[in-house]
Amino acid sequence: xxxxxxxxKFQVLKTGQSMTLQCAQDMNHEYMSWYRQxxxxxxxxxxxxxxxxxxxxGEVPNGYNVSRSTTEDFPLRLLSAAPSQTSVYxxxxxxxxxxxxxxxxxxxxxxxxx
Amino acid sequence: QQPVQxxxxxxxxxxxxAVINCSSSKALYSVHWYRQKHGEAPVFLMxxxxxxxxxxxxxxxxxxNEKKQQSSLYLTASQLSYSGTYFCGTGMEYxxxxxxxxxxxxxxxx
Numbered sequence: 001x002x003x004x005x006x007x008x009k010f011q012v013l014k015t016g017q018s019m020t021l022q023c024a025q026d027m028n029h030e031y032m033s034w035y036r037q038x039x040x041x042x043x044x045x046x047x048x049x050x051x052x053x054x055x056x057x058g059e060v061p062n063g064y065n066v067s068r069s070t071t072e073d074f075p076l077r078l079l080s081a082a083p084s085q086t087s088v089y090x091x092x093x094x095x096x097x098x099x100x101x102x103x104x105x106x107x108x109x110x111x112x113x114x
Numbered sequence: 115q116q117p118v119q120x121x122x123x124x125x126x127x128x129x130x131x132a133v134i135n136c137s138s139s140k141a142l143y144s145v146h147w148y149r150q151k152h153g154e155a156p157v158f159l160m161x162x163x164x165x166x167x168x169x170x171x172x173x174x175x176x177x178x179n180e181k182k183q184q185s186s187l188y189l190t191a192s193q194l195s196y197s198g199t200y201f202c203g204t205g206m207e208y209x210x211x212x213x214x215x216x217x218x219x220x221x222x223x224x
Contacts, residue, residue: 031210042116042201042214043156050210058211090155098212099144099205100163105155 002026006091006106013081013113021076021109023091031094031101032074033058034066036087037108043090048098049074081113115139117204119215126192126222134187134218136202143207145178145185150217151198159187159200164207192222 007022025032033048035058045058049068063085065077074093078085089109094101117138124132136145143164148156160171162178162185173190189196199219203212 040216042216045211048210056210098210100161102158102161103146103212107155
């Protein structure tokens with residue numbers, strides 16, 4: 001099992017560009033989440049999904065879109081990149097719940113917006 | 115509401131013990147603990163659910179006081195491999211979100 005796979009690992013964008021961060025898991029987990037990690041602030045939830053076709057907003061959803069067409073994939077879209085979105089992005093998955101289940105994290109995508 | 119972790123950083127020598135605290139202003143259903151090494155993904159250590167239980171994991175254990183909305187992570191006889199940043203994540207009942215603290219940097223020296 002690969003677990004949670006994120007691509008790309010590194011990306012540099014210019015302000016105003018759009019891009020999609022990919023996240024795939026092969027553990028048949030129902031729940032998936034996107035977090036951003038900034039120095040001194042821990043992990044902040046952007047969006048999450050409780051199953052295919054169902055998504056909801058987290059703490060910091062502005063500027064990001066998600067969709068969940070399959071159990072395996074949960075892409076994160078930056079609509080118009082801004083320097084404030086420079087961060088490390090982690091995708092996580094869990095079996096049946098978020099608050100009561102271990103979160104399995106991917107290796108992260110390091111994103112810089114110039 | 116982000117839980118508050120203390121201390122922000124701690125330096126230990128091998129074999130020493132450490133306690134990391136996590137405190138919330140809201141009633142909690144669960145507390146998660148993760149360790150993250152530099153440049154890597156957070157790795158799950160343990161979950162504590164409402165009920166005030168204590169869990170153990172080799173020389174790392176944790177307690178959860180739901181009345182005080184606090185959890186503590188205990189690291190005994192620390193090893194070099196314990197170095198990293200420790201995060202607590204708090205969950206509400208019937209919730210699908212975890213809110214993470216800012217982290218505690220732990221450095222173990224030989």
